[in-house]
Amino acid sequence: MTPTIKWCRRFGATNIMKPLVIGLGNDLMGDDAIGILAARSLKEEVSEWADVVESSLHGAALLDILIGYRRAIIIDAIHTGTCPPGTILDIDPDDLGTVVSPSPHFSGLPELKTIARELDLDFPKEVKIVAVEVAETFIVGAPMTPAVAEALGPLVERVKERWEAWQAETPAGST
Amino acid sequence: MSRHVTIDPITRLEGHGKIDILLNDAGGVDRAYFQVPELRGFERFAQGRPAEDMPQITPRICGVCPMAHHMASTKALDSLYHVDPPVSAKKIREMVYSTFFVEDHALHFFFLGGPDFVVGPTAPKGERNILGVLGKVGKEVGLEVIGVRKQLRELITLASGKVIHPVFGLPGGVSKVLTKDDQQKFIAGANHAVEFGKFCLKVFDDLVLKNKEYVDLITSDGYTHKTYYMGMVDKHNKVNFYDGDMRVVDPDGKEFVKFPGGKYLDHIAEHVEPWSFMKFSYLKDIGWKGFVEGPQSGIMAVAPLARLNAADGMATPVAQEAYQKFFATLGKKPVHFTLATHWARLIELVYAAERMQELASDPDIINPNVRTIPTAAPDEGVGVVEAPRGTLIHHYKTDPKGLITNANLIVATQNNAARIALSVDKAARTLIKNGKADDGILNMVEMAFRAYDPCNGCATHALPGKMPLIVRIYDADHQVVQEIRRD
Incomplete structure (x- = not known):
């Protein structure tokens, strides 16, 4: 069995200073569109300071996007059932447990981070998750519930605030 | 008093499922149910859309096997346009x-x-x-x-x-x-x-x-489980994922029926249970006889094991060698x-x-x-491929302008759903005794579930995060009497 080092090089750029903003979701599935729509909105506003990506990928496939960046903000839908739909939640990836899942095709961020560390991949040193509590994600073509749709604007602002907070924490010239 | 055990992922996940286990008075398993979230609205969503859009739309419904949906949909368009x-x-x-x-x-x-x-x-x-x-x-x-x-x-x-x-x-x-x-x-x-x-x-x-x-x-x-098996085969009855006829073998490995994918409605029917949103595919020629195995039951399996059982071999050399070793090691064909x-x-x-x-x-x-x-007017088309997790069928009807009037998808997990239910039920019966449903035992139940690589929701992606499992044990009045939590 050969060769792994060649592949590592094929990842291309590493230590990218621009932050990565990933909007995750599925824009056909009701509230699950929220992350995608936020990314779409941010793309126009923040392209100078961030690389913005819309993605329906999940699990290990997200490594392909994340590798190479120093910082990443992930925007996603979440269903905790503990707060009203439309609630914006800041989630620290370190608070997320490892996945023990009966579902296929799932690796959570903690797994990705650990895999990257174990394999010496250039995973972002800092990751923030901004998520919106959702209500309905299983009706194809459904509109977003009003509370979730109304959260779009504040969500976009929250992502920008996260970035500004990062900037404030970081000594000038170091990013 | 019967008790009710639920293995339930509480966060939203693509393809997440739920397993309910009902215990009897003696603490044994009375019945285990494999449940899935319902993906709703596809047919209505598709109606009125140009059929040409379907190969782009259907992969977006499922983030797990987009290429399988794209390919089944594309083949359905070949059939629809008679090209x-x-x-x-x-x-x-x-x-x-x-x-x-x-x-x-x-x-x-x-x-x-x-x-x-x-x-x-x-x-x-x-x-x-x-x-x-x-x-x-x-x-x-x-x-x-x-x-x-x-x-x-x-x-x-x-x-x-x-x-x-x-x-x-x-x-x-x-x-x-x-x-x-x-x-x-x-x-x-x-x-x-x-x-x-x-x-x-x-x-x-x-x-x-x-x-x-x-x-x-x-x-x-x-x-x-001794069930029927279905998979796509080429003209030499070798496994093929992209094109060929559907071949079904019986629990003894004999060919039961072989048919072009476009004739699926003649051979596959769907059973509905009140406790599940999932429709359970079964062999129409045998009929639905409940969640039982054997030649008298129409329950079938799809996906890798079924494909190997339904075929006479693999069309490439290294895979063929491995195929022969597989059956030699595990006994006679089919492997159950x-x-x-x-x-x-x-x-x-x-x-x-x-x-x-x-x-x-x-x-x-x-x-x-x-x-x-294409030059012919579109009317009706069926596209079938083998998705990684089993036979996937797209069936569209359109008006003469090519706008969808009816769309039906039978996804792989639906074709496997009855056998998955059998597997979960049997594993639970084997592994849960005297009402004991500890974490290790639940892992074993889930192993049966995972082997099929089920993809239930065909729906949303997942927030990268934790997926706790909660096991709830209910009494006959559906009151929680015990909770086992796995974070």
């Missing part, structure tokens, strides 16, 4: 589809089902994940797994635009002519994939087959051991890699004649 694509287009489609199969099967083995075996079915739960796999097989192998998947995904992107939302299938062909440079990249990727596939078989051989405890588990009665699905999946991975290699070297791959323009 036969040029041979070069068919070969390009099959090559790209084979590429997808390698990367998807690799994902399952190492990331999902693999931890059950590579790390071990009785290993602590904290080790039964991809990190446990890495610990067992080594860092270099981990890099190789991720690397080969990345390379293959790049090839899919090269040919089809996007992995997650492919745009290359058109009625009558494909949208892109491949260049010699593209071909060389596919040849290199295929060569890599074949070596990777051989390595995967060796991993299974070393870590699973040489471990008596694991083999005993695979062949144990708790994970065994659900957990052998993991091994069958690796044999299919090798076949997909070898098939990719064959097609990448074929001169037709760079033939610029990649499309036959």
Whole structure:
């Protein structure tokens, strides 16, 4: 069995200073569109300071996007059932447990981070998750519930605030 | 007093399912149910849309196997418009589809089902994940797994635009002519994939087959069901993922029926249960006889184990050798051991890699004649492919302008749903005694579930995060009397 080092090089750029903003979701599935729509909105506003990506990928496939960046903000839908739909939640990836899942095709961020560390991949040193509590994600073509749709604007602002907070924490010239 | 045990992922996950276990007065299992969230609204969503949009829309419904939906949908359009694509287009489609199969099967083995075996079915739960796999097989192998998947995904992107939302299938062909440079990249990727596939078989051989405890588990009665099996075969009755007839064998391995995919309604029907949103596919010629196995029951299986059972062999040499070893090791054909699905999946991975290699070297791959323009009026079409997790059927009807009037999808997990229910029920009966439903036992129940690689929601992606499981035990009045939580 050969060769792994060649592949590592094929990842291309590493230590990218621009932050990565990933909007995750599925824009056909009701509230699950929220992350995608936020990314779409941010793309126009923040392209100078961030690389913005819309993605329906999940699990290990997200490594392909994340590798190479120093910082990443992930925007996603979440269903905790503990707060009203439309609630914006800041989630620290370190608070997320490892996945023990009966579902296929799932690796959570903690797994990705650990895999990257174990394999010496250039995973972002800092990751923030901004998520919106959702209500309905299983009706194809459904509109977003009003509370979730109304959260779009504040969500976009929250992502920008996260970035500004990062900037404030970081000594000038170091990013 | 009966009790009710629920294994329920409480966060939203693509493809998440729920297992309900009802205990009887003696603490044994009365019945175990496999439940799924309902994906609603597809048919209504599709109505009135141009049929040509379906190969782009359907992959977006499912983020897990977008290429399978794209391919089934594209083939349904061929049928709908009564057009036969040029041979070069068919070969390009099959090559790209084979590429997808390698990367998807690799994902399952190492990331999902693999931890059950590579790390071990009785290993602590904290080790039964991809990190446990890495610990067992080594860092270099981990890099190789991720690397080969990345390379293959790049090839899919090269040919089809996007992995997650492919745009290359058109009625009558494909949208892109491949260049010699593209071909060389596919040849290199295929060569890599074949070596990777051989390595995967060796991993299974070393870590699973040489471990008596694991083999005993695979062949144990708790994970065994004597059902019918269905899979797509080529004209020589060899496994094929992209095109061919559907072949069904009975629990003794004899051919029961063989039919073109377009005739699926003559042979496959759907049963509905009040406790599940899932429709359970069964063989119409036998009929629905309840959740029972054997030749008198219409329950069938699809996916890797079923495909190997339903075929007479593999069309490529290394996969064929592995196929023969599979049946020689596990006894007579058909193999009824659900957990052998993991091994069958690796044999299919090798076949997909070898098939990719064959097609990448074929001169037709760079033939610029990649499309036959449809001229007939559209009316009705069926497209069938083998998705990694089983037979996938797209069926569309349109008006003369090509606008969808009716759309029906039968996804792989639906075809497997009745057998999955059997598996979960039997595993629960075997492993839960005297009302004891501890964490380790639930892991074993889930192993039955995972072997099928079920994809239930065909819906949303997942927030990268934790997925706690909660086991709730209810009394007959549905009051929670016990909760086991797994964070």
